[in-house]
Amino acid sequence: MNAPVQIESDVKQSVRALAPSLERRRLRLYLTMMAADIACILSAFFVAGGLYLGQWPEANAMIAAQLLVAIYATLGIYQAAYSIKALTEVKFAINRAMLALLVSSALLIFITFYTKSTNSFSRVIFTGALLLTACGIVALRLGLIWAVGKLWNGVVSNVMVIEAGGPEVELDNAIVLNAAKHGLVPDPDDPHSLDRLGRVFLNMDRVVVSCPDKDRPIWAFAMRSAGVKGELVSKVLTELRPMAISVDEKCVSLVVASGPLGLRARAFKRVFDVSVAGFALLLLWPVMLLAAIAIKLEDGGPILFVQRRLGRGNRFFNMLKLRSMTETGSDADGVVSASRDDQRITRIGRFLRRTSIDELPQLWNVVRGEMAVVGPRPHALGSQAGEKLFWEVDSAYWSRHALKPGLTGLAQVRGWRGATDMESDLKGRLDADLEYIANWTILRDFAILFGTVRVLIHDRAF
Template sequence: MNAPIRSLPLAAQSSKPLAPSLERWRLRMYLTLLVADLLCILGGFFMARAVYQMAWPATLLMMEAQLLLPVYTTIALYQSTYSIKALLEPRFAIKRALLALLVASALLIFVTFYAKSTAYFSRVTFTLGLLFSGAAMVAFRLALLWLVRLTWGPRVVNVLLINDGGPEVKLSNSLVIDAAEHGLLADTTDPHNLDRLGRYLQNMDRVVVSCSVARRPAWVFVLRAAGVRGEVVSGSLQKLAPLGMEVEGDCISLIVSTGPLGLRARAVKRAFDLAVAGTALFVLAPVLLLVALAIKLEDRGPIFFTQRRLGRGNRFFQMLKFRSMKVEGADADGNRSASRGDDRVTAVGRFLRRTSLDELPQLINVLIGDMSVVGPRPHALGSQAGDKLFWEVDGHYWNRHALRPGLTGLAQVRGFRGATDHENDLRGRLRADLEYISRWSPYRDVMILLRTLRVMVHQKAF
């Protein structure tokens, strides 16, 4: 919560800073975590030998631990295992440490395999060593972060918010002062004024100034001269919500949008899609053939139904489904949603819809890159919630197309399926779709896919 300063602080009257420096303290915490991790690895392998073989660690076993140490340290430093966020969020701290340990152990196994040294390693002892090491690292982090919170509170960085007649701003865990009340001016003509301001800025990791448009250039100049990370609030930019700024020559532009996933994340997601869709098509080939035969025998009509839907980047693509309606009842734009007792649905189609088997041909869409295994479900163009088109209900609807549409998604496993008779039916699934996009991870894709198996048969399919 904000911590406003009501009276003139000592920083304005003496050489004492407004707040103690947290930078050196953070560096000590990072070093403490690093040394503790190394000791946890050595101790974990020591315990593994003692527990499994009831003996003191052999030279070879300790060599495994010693080989693991530099690899772990390199990977941990690379992926921000020791960072400000690791001091604030226990889940993040534990996740990064365990991930670094797993990757380091995998690399060590890979190298020793090619060096033909794995035959000399005890697999059970090595596995136990990793388990003991990981458990010790988790326990130490929980204890350290509890101690940090108890000693320093929720603030591990010093943030100073200076109000100088600009838009009202609220920053969590910040020191807040009023420039007029404390006599602070963005004046570079008076060394005494700069000295006064400099003592306020001492030990600050981040300084945010909210001032009028006319005073912004002066504050920018002062903050740059002070050598601090300075920010100036701009009320006119709040509606644009820029993500950053790009400077190229004389062109200065605001970054207002970016893709939700980076190159590495997109590659991981695509590899997951190909692996799952390819395997599913191979395993389910007999089921696909039986369904196709049943559709053909019922009314001699086409096996597949294609419908134009919106995909990634709000671009159209042709989505495949097993035909579940009579040929004359096909609706290419989806202007009429299926309903309970819909006379357009065939007998075979009713079973396919109830069991979600009609969606299986979309595995082909996944292979060719139009869709993903997990993502926001693509909607027909004419789909309505109540008496409004989906995008008329909520303008954020278009944001759900930042990723490829999926066979299943977070909205589906949360029960947002079937007809959208009311506007709230859309809003619920839209919130889930946008949450999925903003919080995507490979682990979440796997969990959504597993949860989908439990809801394939549902009562909201007509």
């Protein structure tokens, strides 16, 4: 048995050094599995066509193989054929791969039937190639899982145990942190403590907290708002609203939090973000260049305004904007909201804010992975609704950070933009953000993106 990984140095540096390497290793394994499956399909049709008709390669067989590859790869992702469980459990890995192969074959037959292309494909070649493919994929899965067990001791996920005064927990290959020693405090009234927790949870697949009964609700809140799969070592407690019970050989715990999106959804969303942001940067750089020149000519000050905002997992990041206020009037913490006759706003700045052009540099935040194209808008640390800080209005506020913040979002499309003069202004935004997180789909991202066009210019942009 491997002893738990003990972290004695500064938690920010240690955790970030250990966790990402395993995540990158796992991603390489997924890509290797997919590439091997594709190679197996192409090779099987190459061999089957050659053996049956004596042509190397046989043209129609290779066309069928290419069509099958496209369908199989897509279904394989949807069927979790490339997942953590598929790297460690032989039965699951083989079942998911065979299901994807069976369904993709049926779909290909259906497509060729309706396009009247079945006469072009040999049933003998197709059947033989499928049998060869199945044998090859099974062999690949057995070999890969053996290699993972042999070379990495079967460890393919990041597990963290936080000791916060509860019963002792021993999990193999876990990163173990003592909450008191490393200053880990789930304080909903302190954004800096939540930022620290968010950085600790970064890249974690599973977080297990052992704490006293009285502290369980606050730790459950912290893990939910950070968007991680969180567990509490505890007996079943109704007030924690457990999502499931996690049973380990040495630990029984309640699952009280789970990230909103799985691997497949995160991958689709990231491809969407990079594609849209990259295209927008290529299309709109002349607009940003002209705006930058205008800002510089007006008062000679800096072009960009960089402000620390709250992002995914309650972690801080530096958000970029074109400067729209005087250099001395810029508010780093966002304590004072802009108003209609705000004297801090420059002449060019008023136009930039009115047309939302000042937000365009955030496309670079999207490319860097700090933001998404669609998501809850990031807020400054000192933002207030009425006389209260945002998180003082509603504790559910922190849960909106379970996803990356966005350039636009459901709240903006529904008209919740501009100053938050009253608490109800935040409530409307918060309800829309939480609805978006709970019901995310890639199609909804497209709909919100197109819906944003009609609210780019609005009368609440001061």
